[in-house]
Amino acid sequence: MRRFFLHTFGCQMNVSDSQRMAEVLRRMKMEPTPVAKNADLIILNTCSIREKAEEKVLSALGRYREVKLSRGARIGVGGCVAQQEKERLLRRVPYVDFVFGPDAISKLPEILRRVEARERVVETAWIDSEEYVFPRADPESTRGRVTEFVTVMKGCDNVCSFCVVPHTRGREVSRPCGEVLAEVAGLTGVGVREVTLIGQNVNSYRGGIGFAELLLRVAEVPGIDRVRFTTSHPHDLSDALIEAVGSQPKIAPHFHLPIQSGSDRVLERMRRDYTVAEYLERLSRLRAARPGIAVTTDIIAGFPGETEDDFQLTLELTEEVRYENQYSFVFSSRPKTAAAMREEQWGAVPHELKLERLERVQKLQRRIGGEIMAAQIGRQVEVLVEGPSKLDPSKRFGRTPENRTVNFEGDAPAGALARVLVRRSSPNALYGEQAAISSEPRVRVEERPGAELCVA
DSSP: OOEEEEEEOSSHHHHHHHHHHHHHHHHTTOEEOSSGGGOSEEEEEEOOSSHHHHHHHHHHHHHHHHHHHHHOOEEEEEHHHHHHHTHHHHHHSTTOOEEEOGGGGGGHHHHHHHHHTTOOEEEOOOOOTTTOOOOOOOHHHHTTOSEEEEEOEEOOOOOOTTOOHHHHHOSOEEOOHHHHHHHHHHHHTTTOOEEEEEOTTGGGOBSSSBHHHHHHHHHTSTTOOEEEEEOOOGGGOOHHHHHHHHHOTTBOSEEEOOOBOSOHHHHHHTTOOOOHHHHHHHHHHHHHHSTTOEEEEEEEESOTTOOHHHHHHHHHHHHHHTOSEEEEEEOOOOTTOHHHHTHHHHOOOOHHHHHHHHHHHHHHHHHHHHHHHHTTTTOEEEEEEEEEOSSOTTSEEEEOTTOOEEEEESOOOTTOEEEEEEEEEETTEEEEEEEEEEEOOSSOOOOOOOTTEEEO
C-alpha cells in the first residue's frame, strides 16, 4: 500500500483543501502516514499571504529532499505558492516533481500518472467560474470529528493593496446553496455538530441566496448545533447578516472582522473601503444585536508610510474595541500587489520598527485578552467537546460558543455539550472541571487523530 503525507500551511481554506486532497488520494488506494519519512508521496499545500510562509515552505522542501533520496518519494507543491510561482518553482527546486494550483485538486490522479511517466508537471490554469465545481467532502473521511469546515465560496474581488489572494485564488465564485446544505446534512450523519463556512471573503457569498439566508438555512439542518464562518470583510456586514446573527442562537457569537489598521489614512492606502468610524458603527450594531459576542480581527503593523501617529490610532482602536483576539503581523511585501509596487514611494517602514510596533500591539492585546478570559473564572460555560486535551490527554478539550478554548477535567465524550466550571484562565484558554453533560452526542464519535494532515 502506497502512503502519502500532506503538510499544510496557512488558512482554514488550505486545511479544507488538504482534506479534499486526502480524499482523492484515498480513492487512488493510498493511505495517509503521520510521518514524512514513511511516505511515497509528499505534498506541501502552501500559503503565500506572507513572505515568511514561503520561507517555511522552502525549508520544509529541503528536509523532504532526504526522503526523496532515501526512498524515491515523489514531491509535489500545491496551493497559493504553487499558483504564484508556477514553472519558476520547478526551476528553483529541481527535486520537486509537480506543481499544482488550488483549482487543480480534482486533477491529482492525472497529474500523478504523468509524474510516474517521469514528466515534471505544472498545472496552474484557472477554471472558468461557470465551469468550476467545488470539491465535496466525503462524510466518511470526517468520521471522528465533531467540527468541520465547509467551503461555500472561493476567491476575492476586493483588490486590497497588500493582499496576494486575488492573484493566487482568483475571482469570487460561490457554491450553489443546495450543494452546501447537502454537504452539511451528510456531515451530521457521521457525528459533526458544528460547521464553519469558509471562503476568502465568505460574507460576499452569492450562491443563489445571500450569505445571511445561507447561515439561517444551515442552522436549520437537523443535527447542527453551531454554525461559524470566516473570513469576513467589513463592507459585507449587512443589516441582514446582523439580524441573522442576532436572531438565530445556533449561529455562534463569534465574529472575525478584520480592521487591518486604526488609521483612515492607512486604510485608504490599503484600499479598504471603509473608515474607522464606519467600522465602529457596524460593529456597534452587531454587538447590540448579539450582546456578549466575541470579536476578533487582523492587524498589519508597519504598512508602507505608517507613521507613529497612525500606529497610535491602531493601539487606541484596540483599547476601545477590546478584541477577544488579534491576528497581527508585520507588513510583508507580496508580488504583484499595489503596496509592493509603491512601497518606496509611500515610505518603507524599517523592519526593526515593524517588529517593535508588532510587539507593542500584541502586548496590549495579551492584556485585553487576559482580562476577558479572567472574567470567565467562576462561571459555567458551554463546551462542545472535541476530544482529549493536547496539553494533557487525561483531560478533555473543547470550545465555547465564543470560540474560547477550554481544557477541563471530566469524562464527556467527543460530540457532547458539557457545562464546565472555569477555575483559571490564560490569555488564550480556559481551564476547569466538568459540571454536567447537557447533551450527549447524536452519533458516537470514535476519537482518532487525523493522520493525513500536518498543519503548520
